[in-house]
Amino acid sequence: MAQHAEGSYYVPHDTKWPMVGSLGMIIMLASAANWMNGSAMAQWTFWLGLATIIFMLFGWFGEVIRESQAGLYNAQVDGSFRMGMSWFIYSEVMFFAVLFGALFYARALSVPWLGGSGTGASTNELLWQGYVPMWPTNGPGNLGGEFQTIPAFGIPFINTLILLTSGITITLAHHALIKDQRRELVTWLAATVLLGFIFLVFQVGEYKEAYTELGLTLGSGIYGATFFMLTGFHGMHVTLGAIMLTVILVRSIKGHFKPKHHFAFEAVAWYWHFVDVVWLGLFIFVYAL
Amino acid sequence: MSSDIIHNEQHLAHADHDDHDHKPTGFLNRWVFTTNHKDIGTLYLVMSLLMFLVGGVMAIIIRAELFMPGLQLVEPDFFNQMTTMHALVMVFGAVMPAWVGFANWLIPMMIGAPDMALPRLNNWSFWILPFAFTMLISTLFMDSGGPAAGWTLYPPLVLQSGTNFAFVVFAIHMMGISSIMGSINIIATILNMRAPGMTLLRMPMFIWTWLITAYLLIAVMPVLAGAVTMLLTDHFFGTNFFNAAGGGDPVLFQHIFWFFGHPEVYIMILPAFGVISEILPTFARKPLFGYGSMVYATGSIAFLSFIVWAHHMFTVGMPLQGELFFMYATMLISVPTGVKVFNWVSTMWQGSMTFETPMLFAIGFVVLFTIGGLSGLMLAITAADFQYHDTYFVVAHFHYVLVPGAVFALMAATYFWLPKFSGNMYSEKWGKIHFWLSAVFVNVLFFPQHYLGLAGMPRRIPDYSPQFADFNMISSIGGFAFAATQLIFVGVILHCIFKSKVRATSAVWAGSRGLEWTLSSPPPHHSFTTPPDVTQNMVKHAE
Ligand SMILES: [Cu+2]
Numbered sequence: 001m002a003q004h005a006e007g008s009y010y011v012p013h014d015t016k017w018p019m020v021g022s023l024g025m026i027i028m029l030a031s032a033a034n035w036m037n038g039s040a041m042a043q044w045t046f047w048l049g050l051a052t053i054i055f056m057l058f059g060w061f062g063e064v065i066r067e068s069q070a071g072l073y074n075a076q077v078d079g080s081f082r083m084g085m086s087w088f089i090y091s092e093v094m095f096f097a098v099l100f101g102a103l104f105y106a107r108a109l110s111v112p113w114l115g116g117s118g119t120g121a122s123t124n125e126l127l128w129q130g131y132v133p134m135w136p137t138n139g140p141g142n143l144g145g146e147f148q149t150i151p152a153f154g155i156p157f158i159n160t161l162i163l164l165t166s167g168i169t170i171t172l173a174h175h176a177l178i179k180d181q182r183r184e185l186v187t188w189l190a191a192t193v194l195l196g197f198i199f200l201v202f203q204v205g206e207y208k209e210a211y212t213e214l215g216l217t218l219g220s221g222i223y224g225a226t227f228f229m230l231t232g233f234h235g236m237h238v239t240l241g242a243i244m245l246t247v248i249l250v251r252s253i254k255g256h257f258k259p260k261h262h263f264a265f266e267a268v269a270w271y272w273h274f275v276d277v278v279w280l281g282l283f284i285f286v287y288a289l
Numbered sequence: 290m291s292s293d294i295i296h297n298e299q300h301l302a303h304a305d306h307d308d309h310d311h312k313p314t315g316f317l318n319r320w321v322f323t324t325n326h327k328d329i330g331t332l333y334l335v336m337s338l339l340m341f342l343v344g345g346v347m348a349i350i351i352r353a354e355l356f357m358p359g360l361q362l363v364e365p366d367f368f369n370q371m372t373t374m375h376a377l378v379m380v381f382g383a384v385m386p387a388w389v390g391f392a393n394w395l396i397p398m399m400i401g402a403p404d405m406a407l408p409r410l411n412n413w414s415f416w417i418l419p420f421a422f423t424m425l426i427s428t429l430f431m432d433s434g435g436p437a438a439g440w441t442l443y444p445p446l447v448l449q450s451g452t453n454f455a456f457v458v459f460a461i462h463m464m465g466i467s468s469i470m471g472s473i474n475i476i477a478t479i480l481n482m483r484a485p486g487m488t489l490l491r492m493p494m495f496i497w498t499w500l501i502t503a504y505l506l507i508a509v510m511p512v513l514a515g516a517v518t519m520l521l522t523d524h525f526f527g528t529n530f531f532n533a534a535g536g537g538d539p540v541l542f543q544h545i546f547w548f549f550g551h552p553e554v555y556i557m558i559l560p561a562f563g564v565i566s567e568i569l570p571t572f573a574r575k576p577l578f579g580y581g582s583m584v585y586a587t588g589s590i591a592f593l594s595f596i597v598w599a600h601h602m603f604t605v606g607m608p609l610q611g612e613l614f615f616m617y618a619t620m621l622i623s624v625p626t627g628v629k630v631f632n633w634v635s636t637m638w639q640g641s642m643t644f645e646t647p648m649l650f651a652i653g654f655v656v657l658f659t660i661g662g663l664s665g666l667m668l669a670i671t672a673a674d675f676q677y678h679d680t681y682f683v684v685a686h687f688h689y690v691l692v693p694g695a696v697f698a699l700m701a702a703t704y705f706w707l708p709k710f711s712g713n714m715y716s717e718k719w720g721k722i723h724f725w726l727s728a729v730f731v732n733v734l735f736f737p738q739h740y741l742g743l744a745g746m747p748r749r750i751p752d753y754s755p756q757f758a759d760f761n762m763i764s765s766i767g768g769f770a771f772a773a774t775q776l777i778f779v780g781v782i783l784h785c786i787f788k789s790k791v792r793a794t795s796a797v798w799a800g801s802r803g804l805e806w807t808l809s810s811p812p813p814h815h816s817f818t819t820p821p822d823v824t825q826n827m828v829k830h831a832e
Contacts, residue, residue: 011404011815014313014322018413025463026420033455036525060409076481080406083477091469091511098515098545102530110538118608127533141534144527218527222536225528229519 010077012067017060024052061247065264069256078263085267089274092237096278099233103226103285107135111222114140138221147215147224152287155202160283162202166195167276170245170269173252180259182252189249192272196242203235230286234278241275244268321416324408325814326393327710332415333390338779340382340422341696345772347375352734352768354751355761368751369437370429376440377457380557381464382422384691387699388560389414389471392499394710396475398805399493401484401823403815406477414471421463428453439749441546442517444531444539448524455525458517465510472503472510479503484804486823490584493803493829494577497584498563501591505552505559508595513549516542540605547598555594558690559587561658561698562629565651567803568705569633570829572648573640574800579632580830586625586632593622603674612671619669623662630659645798646720650701653693653728661689664739679749682742688735693728700727700778707785708793712811715785719777726774733767803829 028049034042067073109118115133116124124131131140138144150156173188207228210216218228248268251257257265313319323329350371354362363371393411397404405411429435433451436442447454479492479500492500520542522528529535531542562583570577577583599607599615607615633655642648664686668674677683700723708714737760742748746757753761793810804821805812825831 012324012408014318015324015409015412016322018409018416019321021413022416022420025417025466026424029459029463030424030456033459036455037452079481080477083481084407084410084473087473087476087507088469091473091507094508095511095515098512101545101548102519102541105541105544106536106538110533110541111536113538114533114536119606137536139529139532139534139536141532143529143532143535218522219529219535221529225519225522225530225535225537229522229528 010072010074017056021053021056024049024056027052081263085270089270099230106222111137136223138223144217144220144224145215147220150206150210155206156283156287159199159202162195162199163276163279166192167273170272174269177257177262177265178259186252189252193242193245193249196238196245200238227286230282234282237275241272244271324412326397326405329411329415330390330393333386333393336418337383337387337390340378344375344378344383347371349772352765356765358753358755358758360752365751366434366437370435372749373436373440384557384695386418391702392475395495395805396478397816398808398812399496399803400482400487401804401817401821402482403817405474406482407474410470411474414467417463417467421460424456425460428456444520444542447520458521461517462514465514468506468510472506475499475503484820484823491828494566494583495563498559498587501587502556502559505556505591509549509552512545516545543602543605547601551598552594555590557695561695564698564702565633565654568647568651568701569636571798571800572645573637573642575636575640576832577830578635582628583632586628589625590622600669603671604678616669616671623666626662646717646724647701647705649724650697654697657693658690661686661694677742679747680742681738681746681748684748685735685738685742693731708797709810711786712793713785713789714791714793715781719781723777723781730767730771730774734764734771737764
């Protein structure tokens with residue numbers, strides 16, 4: 001019998017969770033499409049689909065956690081999981097890169113062109129006469145009406161501090177985990193979760209202010225579109241990250257993680273740092289500049 | 290004998306766990322809940338063949354309408370739905386899943402692993418696709434009909450779509466999720482599951498090309514997802530990304546789409562390069578010429594693919610510096626591509642060649658793909674592109690790289706490895722007939738389209754002016770014959786799997802080298818339960 005340098009291979013057998021996930025996905029997305037097309041029924045099936053996906057995630061990860069607790073995973077499986085998570089985060093980076101790209105394109109190229117710079121002289125002369133390019137803008141059509149922006153050094157700055165602090169607390173939690181100090185681990189992790197949810201509460205308040213007092217909406221031209229899409233997708237990722245943090249908090253309380261065996265913790269920590277870095281980009285390019 | 294494979298708890302509970310070739314029983318367990326790389330590979334390949342036929346029927350409708358000038362068979366709007374759906378189905382449903390199918394089958398066998406790194410994720414990567422394509426194709430039966438703005442989905446036209454629009458966007462999201470998960474799995478497998486001694490520069494070219502393809506997929510599928518998400522919010526939620534009145538720009542969509550779109554063409558062709566680099570040495574009975582330069586050329590092509598996207602947009606209005614940059618960057622790609630063609634020809638040089646069907650398709654690929662590459666070089670010249678843009682010349686160009694390019698390589702791969710997968714030999718006679726008819730009719734089909742394009746016939750129209758009639762008729766005849774020829778392909782595959790009496794040996798071919806040929810034909814359920822020790826003389830490209 002030959003011995004593998006890495007130990008033995010792990011090959012799981014049949015699994016029903018992916019099919020549950022696919023069914024949830026098709027129910028959710030087909031319903032979403034029908035909902036957008038005006039079907040009243042579809043919003044109920046949409047939630048059914050989403051619930052199915054959540055059920056799948058609990059079931060699938062639950063199975064993986066049980067196998068991990070049973071000691072079935074060796075260093076090689078751990079390595080595969082790590083690569084999987086890193087490349088998943090990379091795909092998320094590329095998704096945000098598109099939205100940032102749209103923002104940079106509008107600010108550096110298309111808005112100045114509408115104002116007549118570069119090759120845009122005739123566009124400005126014939127189509128949008130008198131439009132003066134600026135940022136923020138809702139375009140030469142003044143779409144969505146007059147609006148004001150959210151000042152960077154108010155709530156957004158506080159939110160920056162909150163996320164940066166949460167990056168520190170999760171690192172402290174990680175150090176505690178490596179030293180096998182479970183009480184410190186739980187404390188710092190709970191602090192991270194709390195900071196995550198405070199961030200979200202502030203963000204919701206900011207949106208409310210934008211819509212009710214500042215006149216800034218999704219329809220406020222290219223500024224409103226890039227502002228809400230970037231901060232909105234980031235907010236969705238913070239929500240997901242906070243839920244993931246809550247899950248590993250519960251698992252920490254249960255004592256699942258060992259100083260040398262805690263991939264799930266690290267995966268969530270990576271994800272949280274990623275969300276953090278995206279926010280820094282947002283703070284600089286959406287709010288401050 | 291104890292095993293090097295650990296199964297999950299239920300399986301550990303069985304005491305008599307010695308037999309390793311235990312395929313799961315029952316349809317659901319074998320195919321729907323499977324985590325086996327070969328069974329998932331088969332699912333991908335079967336779905337891809339089905340989609341190839343569906344997309345082919347759409348192409349026949351297009352060619353039938355274009356057989357003569359004037360409107361004969363279909364409404365113009367339905368014609369537009371056919372061109373749009375033909376592209377979406379062929380790109381996302383036929384070519385890409387086919388390559389993932391081969392990746393699934395071959396990567397563990399070529400690197401000496403029992404299976405893919407993340408087998409459950411592998412199942413999900415596949416099983417999203419049938420739902421995605423059901424949703425996409427179902428739009429044809431909606432009151433609005435299917436999407437009709439072209440597969441490139443340019444706004445503002447695409448924003449005028451009716452009921453189908455949201456369904457198309459979500460179908461694309463699902464395909465993207467599937468591709469990203471599949472690619473994550475492929476990268477993790479290649480980097481983490483190689484047998485001892487299988488160093489990076491001992492990996493077969495197919496592994497290298499797929500590693501780089503998977504990277505491209507993870508990098509650009511989220512970009513496409515972002516682009517269609519912005520379309521969705523522009524359509525339904527009042528954003529103005531692509532509306533100049535709001536400070537947006539429809540051209541922004543084109544930039545984002547082609548930032549995905551150009552790497553996408555390499556996603557379809559890089560695995561083909563890998564397959565050709567496997568087949569030519571086998572039948573020339575010589576190691577691959579210039580293995581190292583092949584690896585670097587593949588990497589260079591992938592890098593360049595990110596900085597050439599605007600060659601699709603020369604005529605939409607860009608600053609002159611932009612036009613020039615994208616022209617030169619595009620032409621630069623011909624350097625690494627030329628390295629590859631040179632290496633393939635040098636591999637055959639003074640080889641003792643035999644011409645079994647996979648070799649015929651591989652040589653057909655080298656010759657005909659190069660024609661597509663050269664017409665691409667013509668299109669890359671900005672000034673000339675103002676004449677060629679949106680004409681049949683473009684259609685001829687990308688069909689040359691995709692049909693006698695990617696699709697011929699897929700057929701070559703099928704003939705090359707099907708005996709390994711099924712354990713049976715296919716009919717060499719019918720394989721050769723399939724090749725020769727395909728090779729002739731693919732040229733009858735697409736070559737005249739060069740002339741049509743140079744003469745100014747625009748693409749994506751159901752009617753045309755009478756001076757284009759003759760070449761269109763020739764092209765359509767070639768199209769019908771090429772389509773009919775593919776029924777032979779289906780027949781040869783079915784015969785090989787279910788009827789053929791000739792058993793394949795482990796090596797299958799006289800000149801075969803590499804790990805996959807050391808396994809039995811068909812291979813055991815878990816490819817390598819104990820990792821082989823890879824030594825220099827087991828490496829495909831070793832002298
Ligand atoms: Cu291109």
